[in-house]
Amino acid sequence: MKDIFGWELDKLVEDVKELGMPAFRAKQIFQWIYQKNIFAFDGMRNLSKTDIEKLKANFSILPQDLIVLKVLQSQDRITRKFLLQLKDGAAVETVLMHHDYGYSICVSSQVGCDMHCAFCASGLNGCQRSLTKAEILAQVYLCNSILSAENQRISRIVVMGSGEPMLNFDNVFAALEFLHDEKTANMSYRNMTVSTCGVIVGIERMENLGHPINLAISLHAVRDELRTKLMPINKANPFVKVIVAAEKYAKKTGRDVTYEYIMLRGCNDSTEDAQLLANFLKFKHASVNLIPANSVLEHGLQKSDEKTIDRFLQVLNRNHINATVRKEMGGDIAAACGQLRNQFAKERT
Ligand code: SAH
Numbered sequence: 244m245k246d247i248f249g250w251e252l253d254k255l256v257e258d259v260k261e262l263g264m265p266a267f268r269a270k271q272i273f274q275w276i277y278q279k280n281i282f283a284f285d286g287m288r289n290l291s292k293t294d295i296e297k298l299k300a301n302f303s304i305l306p307q308d309l310i311v312l313k314v315l316q317s318q319d320r321i322t323r324k325f326l327l328q329l330k331d332g333a334a335v336e337t338v339l340m341h342h343d344y345g346y347s348i349c350v351s352s353q354v355g356c357d358m359h360c361a362f363c364a365s366g367l368n369g370c371q372r373s374l375t376k377a378e379i380l381a382q383v384y385l386c387n388s389i390l391s392a393e394n395q396r397i398s399r400i401v402v403m404g405s406g407e408p409m410l411n412f413d414n415v416f417a418a419l420e421f422l423h424d425e426k427t428a429n430m431s432y433r434n435m436t437v438s439t440c441g442v443i444v445g446i447e448r449m450e451n452l453g454h455p456i457n458l459a460i461s462l463h464a465v466r467d468e469l470r471t472k473l474m475p476i477n478k479a480n481p482f483v484k485v486i487v488a489a490e491k492y493a494k495k496t497g498r499d500v501t502y503e504y505i506m507l508r509g510c511n512d513s514t515e516d517a518q519l520l521a522n523f524l525k526f527k528h529a530s531v532n533l534i535p536a537n538s539v540l541e542h543g544l545q546k547s548d549e550k551t552i553d554r555f556l557q558v559l560n561r562n563h564i565n566a567t568v569r570k571e572m573g574g575d576i577a578a579a580c581g582q583l584r585n586q587f588a589k590e591r592t
Pocket residue numbers: 358360362363364402403404405406407408438439440441459460461503505534535536537538539579580
C-alpha cells in the first residue's frame with residue numbers, strides 16, 4: 244500500500260498509469276484531495292467503481308489515517324487545538340485560529356524538539372523525529388476539511404508549532420511550495436511564515452530559495468549570556484549574526500522580519516533590555532512581537548506583568564520600532580508550543 248498524499252502530480256500520473264488508468268485520473272484525484280479535501284476514494288464521485296476499488300487496494304491518503312486524539316476549543320472561541328496521532332503512534336499539535344481576516348494554522352515541523360529552550364514545553368523530551376512533507380501538509384488539509392463544512396478555508400500558515408523548521412528544511416519548504424501551487428491550495432508565499440530559533444544556515448538557504456515567505460526569529464534576549472542560557476542555540480549561532488542574516492533576507496525578499504520576544508518576569512523584561520533590543524533593530528526591516536510567556540511549570544519561569552510589558556513596548560515605540568503585544572489566545576487549552584502534547588504524555592503514563 245502506497246500513501247500518495249503529498250506526491251507531486253507527475254508522480255501520481257506515473258503510478259496511476261501503472262494501475263492501467265489514464266493520466267487524467269491522476270488529475271481528478273489531485274483535485275479531489277487538494278481542492279475539495281476529499282481523502283477517501285469512495286467520495287471521488289467522477290471515478291468508476293472499478294477504478295475506485297483498484298485505487299483503494301493500492302493507495303492510501305494520509306489525512307484519513309490520522310487519529311484525532313484530542314480537540315480543544317478555547318473559551319475565546321478563536322482558537323482550536325488538535326492533537327494528532329501519526330501512523331507510527333507519535334503525536335503532534337496543530338492550532339487553528341480564527342482572525343478577522345480569516346483562518347490561520349500553526350503547524351508542527353518535528354515530533355518534539357532538540358533546541359532545549361529554557362521556557363519551551365516542546366523540548367522537554369527532545370526531538371523524536373522530523374515530520375515528513377506529507378505529515379506537515381496533512382495538518383493543513385485536515386483542518387481545511389473541517390473548515391470546508393463551514394465554507395471556510397485556511398488563508399495563512401505559520402510554521403511555529405513544535406520543532407525547529409530549519410532542522411527539517413527540505414520537508415518544511417517542500418510542503419510550503421506544494422501549498423503554493425495553484426493546482427493545490429494556491430496559497431500566497433506572503434501568507435506563510437517560518438519561525439526559527441536562529442539557525443543561520445537555514446536562513447541563508449531560505450534566502451536562496453527566493454520565495455517571499457515571512458521570516459520570524461525567536462529572539463527572546465539581547466544579552467549574550469542570558470540568551471545562551473535561555474536558548475542554547477545562541478552558542479553556535481550568536482544572535483548578532485542571526486540578525487545580520489535576517490536583515491539580508493529582508494532586503495532580498497522585501498519582507499520585514501518579525502522578532503519574537505517572550506516576556507519573562509525579572510529575566511529579560513527590564514527597560515535596559517528594551518533599549519538594547521531597540522538599538523539592535525534600529526533602521527532594520529524589523530518588527531517586534533512581544534509574547535506574554537505561557538508558563539511551563541516544569542521550567543518555573545513566569546510571564547511579566549502587564550505594566551512591565553507596556554513599559555517595554557513604549558521604549559520600543561519611542562525608538563521607532565514597530566512593536567505589538569501578542570494577544571493571548573488559547574491559554575486555557577495549553578495552546579503554547581508543546582504544552583498539550585506534554586500534558587497528554589503525562590496522562591498516558
Ligand atoms: N523552533 C521555532 C518554532 C517553534 S517555537 C522557533 O524557535 O521559532 C514557536 C514560538 O513559540 C517561538 O517563538 C517560541 O519561542 C515560542 N514559545 C515557546 N515556549 C513558549 C512559552 N512557554 N510561552 C510563549 N511562547 C513560547
